[in-house]
Each structure stands twice: as structure tokens, then as C-alpha cells.
Amino acid sequence: MSRNDGRTGRASAPVHHGEILQGVFSHKGILHRGLVTLPCALYSVRASFTPGNDSSLTVFPRWKSKAKRAAELALAELGLPAHGHLGVSDDVPLRRGFGSSTGDVLASIGAVQEAFSSPLPTETVARLAVKAERASDSVMFTSTTVLFAHRDGEVIEDFGYPLPPxxxxxxxxxxxxxxxxxxxxxxxxxxxxxxxxxxxxxxxxxxxxxxxxxxxxxxxxxxxxxxxxxxxxxxxxxxxxxxxxxxxxxxxxxxxxxxxxxxxxxxxxxxxxxxxxxxxxxxxxxxxxxxxxxxxxxxx
CATH class of the missing domain: 3.30.70.890 (GHMP kinase, C-terminal domain)
Structure with missing residues (x-):
């Protein structure tokens, strides 16, 4: 089990600017919905997680339910109880297509990882993100372009390089x-x-x-x-x-x-x-x- 020395974990997550490609694609003989995300550095989401000794996990703002769910899933993945406080802040315009909810989810997972110095594989983070919000963009893959099954949480194809500049x-x-x-x-x-x-x-x-x-x-x-x-x-x-x-x-x-x-x-x-x-x-x-x-x- 991962341990924490009382420190608060902090993380940030990028957003995106919609898609380069989105549709249905064959993967392992089955058709999957998939997308290729256009990364965007205009905005970001920040999260902090402080483990606690009480029997609940709280989040601020309270309406950030997907972020809370993401933190709970990350804690469970690390074999830890869902105790503590999660804070989320951002400057992302809502309902526009910037992927604010995915940013909330990824920043929250990142804050939990940082609090316990327990990094999770990117593929695991992707799987947890989809569980937390039903469908997720692929901005957790920061060094390569992927065709991502956004409702299944798996990579359909890794193109091996970032998008052209x-x-x-x-x-x-x-x-x-x-x-x-x-x-x-x-x-x-x-x-x-x-x-x-x-x-x-x-x-x-x-x-x-x-x-x-x-x-x-x-x-x-x-x-x-x-x-x-x-x-x-x-x-x-x-x-x-x-x-x-x-x-x-x-x-x-x-x-x-x-x-x-x-x-x-x-x-x-x-x-x-x-x-x-x-x-x-x-x-x-x-x-x-x-x-x-x-x-x-x-x-x-």
C-alpha cells in the first residue's frame, strides 16, 4: 500500500481544442468509437488532494462530481481508502469543447498520485478517466498522437510522434x-x-x-x-x-x-x-x- 507523510499532492492537467479526427474505427476486429485530440495550451486545470483520517472524501467545488469520482478511483487503484479533501480550480470555459471535465478528472488523478508518490501508467490513467466520466479525451498522452477509444479507455493506434507543429x-x-x-x-x-x-x-x-x-x-x-x-x-x-x-x-x-x-x-x-x-x-x-x-x- 502507498503511504503519505501528511503532504498535499498537487497536479495540473491540460485541455484540448476539440478533435482532429473523430469517428468509428476497427480495432482487434471490432468497431470502436475513437478520436484524435488537438492539444491546447490556452487553459489548464489544477487540483490538490490532502489525505484525511475521516471516513469520507470531500471536493470543492461540490459540483465537481467527476473529479471526485476520479480521485476515488485513483485511491482504489492504489489500494487506499477514499478519505481526504480534493480541491479543483481552473480557467476553462465550460460547454465549449475545451475538455474541461477531462481536465478535472486528470488533474484529480494526478494530485492523488503526487500525494502518495505513486505514479500510475498512462494507460491506467486513461482507463480510470473513462470510468470517471463515461467518455474521455486523450490529453493524458502528452508525448505522442493516439487514436483513442474514448468510451473504452484504450488506445486504438499509437502514431508514434506528436502532431506536426x-x-x-x-x-x-x-x-x-x-x-x-x-x-x-x-x-x-x-x-x-x-x-x-x-x-x-x-x-x-x-x-x-x-x-x-x-x-x-x-x-x-x-x-x-x-x-x-x-x-x-x-x-x-x-x-x-x-x-x-x-x-x-x-x-x-x-x-x-x-x-x-x-x-x-x-x-x-x-x-x-x-x-x-x-x-x-x-x-x-x-x-x-x-x-x-x-x-x-x-x-x-
Missing amino acids: LRVLGFGSAPGAAGDGVDTLALPSARYSPEEIRRFAELRTVLRRAVLTKDVGLLGEVATASARINQRRLPIPWFERILSIAEEAGAVGVQAAHSGDIAGLLFDRDDLAVDSRTTHAQALLRDAGMTEHWEFSTDG
Whole structure:
């Protein structure tokens, strides 16, 4: 059994900016729902866990039930009772597609691990995250790109390298100011046609090549195709207009949160003209009524 000397464990977790690819994929002869997450450094979640001697585990804020469940699962995994106090804080906008609940869960698991100096394998953390919130994004895999079965908690494919380096011009896809977001839990599970499932297999192959060769253009093609398929489930307003803006500004593609209202224009981070391209794209988005913008880069 792991032991604690009375210290508080602290951890932070990243968020994401929706998906590069999401659909249904074959794994061990069975079709699984899977996704490839776009990491985002704009926001983070922080958690602290202090073991206690009473017979309960408390959390603040009290509504962070998924974070509490994650801490309970991590303690059980370490063979420890669910005693102590968990605190969670963040600056993540809710219901937008940034993966705030996954951040809560991962930071909480991390705080428990740190409190007892007992690191868990990433695969175990992924499994616990899915148990805690029913479906989880893949931001716990920080050094590689994975196709993740977000409802099963296992890796469908590890592509072996991070995503190619990107500059992302993110924006709220609802015209005007910040929207009300999306109630992810209220969304029905997507149902894909046989043709779409075949298309996902093709996109998986293209993504594999994009990651291996660091081809930003291929990555953009995958993201755009996935966003287009997602139009049937959670439509982005003025999607065709956004595609034309991407082309005019020289973006390599468009990506979207498949359960949120944020989207992004993808640019080659190392393109010498990337600053002027993103500035031009901002003006075009603003003219189209999409006035909420932000920027970030991925490390590659």
C-alpha cells in the first residue's frame, strides 16, 4: 500500500481544442468509437488532494462530481481508502469543447498520485478517466498522437510522434459573441453510415502518414474531412463560408470540437507568412460575423 507523510499532492492537467479526427474505427476486429485530440495550451486545470483520517472524501467545488469520482478511483487503484479533501480550480470555459471535465478528472488523478508518490501508467490513467466520466479525451498522452477509444479507455493506434507543429486560429463558430455552448451529455451517440466508416479508415491512413512525415497539409485535410462529416451531427453555422475563408487565408484546414461550439483554422506554424495569414483570417471571420478569436501553437 502507498503511504503519505501528511503532504498535499498537487497536479495540473491540460485541455484540448476539440478533435482532429473523430469517428468509428476497427480495432482487434471490432468497431470502436475513437478520436484524435488537438492539444491546447490556452487553459489548464489544477487540483490538490490532502489525505484525511475521516471516513469520507470531500471536493470543492461540490459540483465537481467527476473529479471526485476520479480521485476515488485513483485511491482504489492504489489500494487506499477514499478519505481526504480534493480541491479543483481552473480557467476553462465550460460547454465549449475545451475538455474541461477531462481536465478535472486528470488533474484529480494526478494530485492523488503526487500525494502518495505513486505514479500510475498512462494507460491506467486513461482507463480510470473513462470510468470517471463515461467518455474521455486523450490529453493524458502528452508525448505522442493516439487514436483513442474514448468510451473504452484504450488506445486504438499509437502514431508514434506528436502532431506536426500548428498555429491554430480558434474561434467561436456561433456568429457574434460567445455562445451558450453545448450540453455534451445531451447529445445522442453519432451513428455513421458504412460509407462514412470506410472514409474514417482512409482518414486514419492519411493521418498516420501526416504524423510520420510531419506533413501539416495532410493533417489539415484529415481535420477538414472529419469536420465535414460531423456537420450531419452537430452542424457548424456557415461551414462553407468558413472553408472559403480558410482557403483565402492560406490555412491548411479547418478543425472543430465534435461536441462543442469552437472551431479552428489550422496553419503551418513554421510558415514565414503565418502571422499575416492569421491576421487576414481574423479579418475575414470578423466580416462573416464570427468575432470571438484566440490563437495558440502546438509544439510538434
